[in-house]
Amino acid sequence: MRVRIEPGRPAGTQEAPPSKSMAHRLMICAALAEGRSVVRHVDVSEDMLATADCLKALGAGVKREGRDVIIDGCRPENAESATLPCRESGSTLRFMIPLCLAGRAEMELEGSERLMSRPLDVYEEICRERGLLFKRGGCRLKVRGPLDAGEFTVPGDISSQFITGLMMALPLKKADSRIRILPPVESRPYLDMTQEAMAAFGVKTEWESENVLRIPGNGAYRPREITVEGDWSNAAFFEALDKTGGDVKLTGLRDDSLQGDRVCRDCLDRIRGGWAELDVADCPDLAPVLMAAAALCHGAKLTGTRRLKIKESDRGAAMAEEMAKFGLRIENRENEIVVPGTGIRPPEEILQSHNDHRIAMALSVMCVKTGGTIDGAEAVRKSLPDYWERLRQLGIRAAETDA
Secondary structure, three states: OEEEEOOOOOEEEEEOOEOHHHHHHHHHHHHOOOOEEEEEOOOOOHHHHHHHHHHHHOOOEEEEEOOEEEEEOOOHHHOOOOEEEOOOOHHHHHHHHHHHOOOOOOEEEEOOHHHHOOOOHHHHHHHHHHOOEEEEEOOEEEEEOOOOOOEEEEEOOOOHHHHHHHHHHHHHOOOOEEEEEEOOOOOHHHHHHHHHHHHHOOOOOEEEEOOEEEEOOOOOOOOOEEEOOEOHHHHHHHHHHHHOOOEEEEEOOOOOOOOHHHHHHHHHHHHHHOOEEEEOOOOHHHHHHHHHHHHHOOOEEEEOOHHHHHOOOOHHHHHHHHHHHHOOOOEEOOOEEEEOOOOOOOOOOOEEOOOOHHHHHHHHHHHHHHOEEEEOHHHHHHOOOOHHHHHHHOOOOEEEEOO
8 A cells, every 4th residue: 555645734633542562461461360351442453463363362362342352361371282373563472472381282373474584582592491392484483381480581682572471471380480681671661561561460570689570470460451551652653743843732641651662752852952862772663753853853863773673674774765765865873873954855756664664654754744655554554553544634635545
């Protein structure tokens, strides 16, 4: 699908979409609780559908009623062999692997080629050390447990999703566990979110020291009703529309949220105020939209960008390639990206989403100023399916056509 965007000034009010990161965590905790839970305010995005389907494969009852998800809990350690369809969701894949390792049945996780090429070394090493099955091939991964409680040492400069996966699964074991995280620890706010989600369902973890997490054994997740908070990650695109010349107001966001991407507002204010240097090591998902805003304002240097290579696309390279079509020369280095603040012009070529929702939305922020056509615009379905409609609600002409 292509979207043709005409230049305009976005104006209006939008309710922040529900947090995808928190929804993953709350749905999984609900599925581990004995009894029925209701998780409210969940978007029907591809990532949420992937997590729901995987929980069903593990034995949970999952039913959607509007934006409510009704979940009857299961015991993953008792699950029979099954296939878990992770689609293109890295969070789903990394959160589900420890749950699949909870029992003795052979489990198969499947997903897109890009998803299955993303790093899984942390789990592979854990399985190798403990003599557990971990076999990758094509678009599939086969694993078999049981993964017992114990001491786990993981690097801190990798995706926090590995640590979150272990945090949520290890309470199912009888004994306590510890996760030692080797510094530097990146994306710590996501671990805080995991702790908050688990505690909401009655399972508490604690930091014994700055980099050692204690995970209690015999943890009993308790069912409950809970509402997913607004998503700062996707709200960042609407914030960017506001800070780069629009008049966009957002509702439904918690100022005290533990989401690391809550810094988007401050980052965008700094970009609007002049040349900015920003460290995105703890909020890498913000990099594309910050690059777009920098190009429309005064330029910026982003540091801590190393992990952009292993997202849905190589985001630094993808943005550099597409921003060149706006006449901009981006310096994309090993762990930093420099965006010039001058020279932007309307793109003469078709822009490509690289099948990445955050690339598509970041490019749209630029197109609101210059006009342009984005191919692969359906990528937004991964996290915010109604994004193009939301843009139209703000007065921007965004016409969808078949590619």
